[in-house]
Amino acid sequence: MVAARKRGGGMDWAMAGLExxxxxxxxxxxxxxxxxxxxxxxxxxxxxxxxxxxFLPPEMAVAGLILPTLVTNLFQATRQGLAAAWGSVKTYRRFLIGTVVFILISAPFLTVIPRVAYLLVLGVPVTAFAAAQLMGVPLALPLRHRARAEWGLGIVGGLFGGVSGIWGPPLLVYLLSIKAEKAEMVRVQGVVFLIGAVALLAAHLRTGVADGASLGFSAALVMPAMAGMMLGYRVQDRLDQARFRRWTQGLLVLTGLNLVRQAVM
Known part of the structure; x- marks a missing residue:
């Protein structure tokens, strides 16, 4: 685990006492x-x-991802222009409201809710949904239920986001269900994740999880996050819609299985 100790040098602000x-x-x-x-x-x-x-305490793990998530999603959300980003805000406003409100509600419970509980409750259904999609099982949400689904999945995402820093899987479930095309999927994810990251930062400034030391560590992670994302864009731009969808489904299966693995171990 991590040991905190005093050390000299110009990197103290970023290392936050980490080895x-x-x-x-x-x-x-x-x-x-x-x-x-x-x-x-x-x-x-x-x-x-x-x-x-x-190798990090849960509070430092959540704090560390806040600024890289905020900055990378700002770039992702606006890659196709501010007008397109604002259009996504209006179209998916119900999901956004549900996510932001419930991130603020759930964040104070970060140190209260057993980690195994939220990992299992999130990991099992996400794995089942994505695996079914990969096998060709139709799970699309009827259009008459889209508003209800947006509210429900937005709330679920917010509840998990406040305590774990993870609110993406419910959004992916929704976007795959409505068969959103690649450019829209990526842009909407950027918009939702950006606004969620602002809410997460605000919530954990109040809880004390985000303080001077942990935010210094988080700031140090921004540059590698951006460098990795620029390299990843080269892959994304080469993927057609069908392959992009299958990559997304496959990664979602692995994500869900990893959440379950963490819970049972």
């Missing part, structure tokens, strides 16, 4: 997570939290 090995491991994980995000538009917080849990 050098833990700090450099966090940078490497973030670089890879940024690459995956650039390629498929999501999974950066999932990868970071999953890997960080092996």
């Amino acid at each position: 050098p090995a833990a700090f450099w491991a966090a940078l490497a994980v973030t670089l890879f997570a940024g690459f995956v995000k650039g390629a498929v538009g999501f999974a950066m917080p999932l990868i970071m939290v999953s890997a960080f849990s092996a």
Whole structure:
């Protein structure tokens, strides 16, 4: 685990008392997570939290992903222009409201709710849904239920986002269900994740999880996150709609299985 100790030098603000090995491991994980995000538009917080849990305390793991998530999603949301981003805000406003409100509600319970509980409750249904999609089982939401589904999945995403920093899977479930095309999927993810990241930062400034030390560490992860995302964009731009959808489904299965693995172990 992590040992905190005093040390001199100009990197103290970023290392937040972490051992050098833990700090450099966090940078490497973030670089890879940024690459995956650039390629498929999501999974950066999932990868970071999953890997960080092996060598960081839960509070530091959640705090560390806040600023990289905020900055990378700002770029992702506006890659096709501010007008397109604002259009996504209006179209998916119900999901956004549900997510933001319930991130603020659930964040104070970060240190109260057993980690195994939310990992299982999120991981099992996400794995089942994505696996069914890969096998060709039609699970699309009827159009008459879209508004209800947006509210419901937005609330679920917010509840998990406040306590884990992860609110992407419910959004992916919704976008796959309505068969959103690649550019829209990536842009909407950027918009929802950006606004969610602002809410998460605000919530954890209140809880104390995000303080001067942990935000210094989080700031140090921004550059590797951005470098990885720029590399990932090269992969994304080469993927056609069908392959992009299957990559997304496959990664969602792995994500869900990893959440379950963490819970049972």
